[in-house]
Amino acid sequence: MWEWWKKNRSLLFGLALILAALLTYSLGLKDDGRTGWVEGLALRTGGPVLGVAAGARYSVAGIWDAVIPGGSSLDLDAESRRLRAEMAGIEELKRENDRLRRLLGFVEEHPRRSVAARVIAEDASSWFRTIEIDRGYEDGVTEGLSVVDAAGLVGRVVRSTAHAAQVLLITDASSAVAVLVQDERIRGVCRGQGGTLALDFALVQDAIQVGDGVITSGLGGVFPKGLVVGYVRSVHREQFGLFQTVEVEPAVDFAHLEEVLVLLKETP
């Protein structure tokens, strides 16, 4: 017995460690919707670094686009390159101004208290869809708040620290949004599939068509009613089956998301 223990000691310790880690993960799933101290500490520490890196990335991307359009201007002289870089800076400001103007338009259409935030990072993993924004609970951004951009619904805040927050995008597999197909008023639940959304619980007799608009229904109390979620991309009806398979294209272009609006709680 002692010999067996000595021979397999490392393996057993390893298995015990893995089991303990799995148990800790499993217990951590029963959270109260608040940011844990480890994630909070990591976000607080990393937030400023990511903010600086994101600022540098946006500036370089803007200048790169303007200085080397299609890689055809590599032989420009120094002066013309400097002028192009200056123009690129102005162009970048103009684009930012346009985006903020569109966000302002959204605020005017939906008169709610909101705060604008800059996207500073994307999810580190390829399996999940989250973003980090540069606003936290000191700006009123707390867990559970809805996040939108001018095109429609982006997601909801799941973690918040003083000056940064994490937003779960509607395209993440763990995201579910109660929705309405706008014209037919058909209810359903939109679940994330990485890049697109799947509309669940749409009965086979419901007349859903490609191109139909999908908006939040307001059920469940997580998202306010009437926010654009996306548009129906494809519909498949099986001969035998209760529900149809509906794919929804998100209204928001998540690949080019730079600024968002967080819809704040209404004060009583």
Added chain:
Amino acid sequence: MQILGYLLLAGLALVLQTVLLPPFFPGGIKPDLVLLLTIWIGLRESPWRGGLLVYGLGWVYDAYAGTFPGLHGFVLLTVFLTVCGMATRLNTESLPLIWCLVGGGTLLQAALTVFAIEFFAETSRFWAVVLNCLPAQMLLNLLFAYLLHNSGRRCRQLADQLPPGLLPRRHES
């Protein structure tokens, strides 16, 4: 000091994965440099010291990846211990072997993540998302493993060409 080095590398990997690399890789898929770092630590560190380090690293990774606290702690620890168990029998300088480890590590990471989420959390069709991304993820991880392995070898060659005494002498064990 070595631990600090690993932490700095982990920080750099996270900045690259969250901010600097995403514009170059559409569809939300990016190389998993933290996984590569975990495999590298597995080839160099003892199970206890490396295990604690990787588990802590997994918790930090969780703050920037997904919404499940402790998930990457469990996944990276398992990958680390698997690599650690094989490390003494492997020639860690061989590129094909590194590729095998990275390929196996990517598959193990995907399988463990799907297991942990589908069995413990209320998430539907997560496996489909992983399955969809897995081929591209595997290719990117292998490509970056190749690039990092080659850069490491070049750096060592350059260091060897420097005059003796310019760099601190490495302790042979």
